[in-house]
Amino acid sequence: MKSKMAIRTFIFSTLLTSCFIMHGQIKEIYFYTVPEYSSETVFYSGIVTKITDNSPVDSVEIYAEGFGIVGYTNNEGLFKLKAPANISKLFFKKNHYIGMSIVFIGDNERKNNLSIKIFPEKPNEKEQELIQKKYSLCISIDSSDLLKEDTPFKTTDVTEVPATIRVLMADNTVVVMNMDEYLKGVVPSEVPPGWDMDALKSQAVAARSYASANFKHNSEGADVCTTTHCQAWNSTHYDKTDQAVIETSRMSVKYEGTIINALFFSHCDGNTRNNEDVWGGTPVPYLRSKSCPCGYTFHNAHGVGMCQYGSSSMANTGSTWESILTYYYTGTYIDKPITDTFGTLTGVIYYGSDNNLDSRIAGATVKLNTGQQVTSGEYGLYMFDIAPGTYTVTASKEGFESASVTREVKSGNTIWGSIQLSPIVELTEVTTQKNIFIQIRQKKL
Ligand SMILES: [Zn+2]
Ligand SMILES: [Zn+2]
Known part of the structure; x- marks a missing residue:
């Protein structure tokens, strides 16, 4: 729910600092819901207005973090809703407005008479002028x-x-x-x-x-x-x-x-x-x-x-x-510090079963499609710390067929990409007195 909210492209604002003066009083209760919360619930109230001309905005969807929609504004832009006392964010969204959230930082944070200013997503020239005027203050x-x-x-x-x-x-x-x-x-x-x-x-x-x-x-x-x-x-x-x-x-x-x-x-x-x-x-x-x-x-x-x-x-x-x-x-x-933004691509090079330590392959060349390469260590382990992206990693070792896997690496994540190699099959001719036959055996590992 949280990440879904974060990418929404509408919303609002309670501008509580000296930059913006609150307008409007809460006159009536328009709508509230009381979901099946186990925690204590409290009222949140306020008014949603357009940043440009302070006109009230109706039908604004209000979400509580983790609970979905908990209310809407009425045609005077007012809202009053009941939600858990301990939620840390309320989200406001409406089509054609920039998405917005208000954060409640401490127990004392004001939850009533909130003045929420919302920004049109694509303001016209006149609206842009009005927005600039507010910010120039x-x-x-x-x-x-x-x-x-x-x-x-x-x-x-x-x-x-x-x-x-x-x-x-x-x-x-x-x-x-x-x-x-x-x-x-x-x-x-x-x-x-x-x-x-x-x-x-x-x-x-x-x-x-x-x-x-x-x-x-x-x-x-x-x-x-x-x-x-x-x-x-x-x-x-x-x-x-x-x-x-x-x-x-x-x-x-x-x-x-x-x-x-x-x-x-x-x-x-x-x-x-x-x-x-x-x-x-x-x-x-x-x-x-x-x-x-x-x-x-x-x-x-x-x-x-x-x-x-x-x-x-x-x-x-x-x-x-x-x-x-x-x-x-x-x-x-x-x-641009990079440590935290990297991910890790790691795994083992093996034949047979990767669960069996005896069938792990040390000393294999493990190469990324970007050209970076390492050598697999004891127990066949390899590791790359790399920027997020999709990589193909290829392992090769004398006596084995090379093999590859492709993995997507994400920032801060460890992605496992083990590679199984097949031993190269050798043909050996063995002559006997009566006939000729071919013996197939695996090369000694
Ligand atoms: Zn200061
Ligand atoms: Zn300048």
């Missing part, structure tokens, strides 16, 4: 804070993306989140989820790099807060931005081996700025002024690093997310 990183620091942009010494991050919530509690779960709440808070996938991925990787290299809340036992002081975050996820985060998992922007301070901002005036021209201090080699195709004639925010609207414009004209990032961050490269 969100300044990515609070520059006034940076102004106070003398040398805010020294190269970091962080070489790896942390697996988890401590998030200081609005109520001052600290929640430890998986890095990607955190980023799923950041990307759609920073840029519209309807943007081109390459623009979403460049934002995901910039946000991951920024989060990996900035720790402004150590004294509060946290790494980042949920406001523009660090990066805007809220509990609303969208299918498209989730995909951008997942498909770039653990990737970051690096300069000379360390993760960069990946500053970004809404838009510039056609040129991004050098860090020292805005804040003074030492020039940072990767924060150089670049010409930018965002199409604006004035700066919104500091103008240092990646221009979000410029990134969107580059993506729309065919640039990849990697080329967008390395354009705005001069002299950088994308670090």
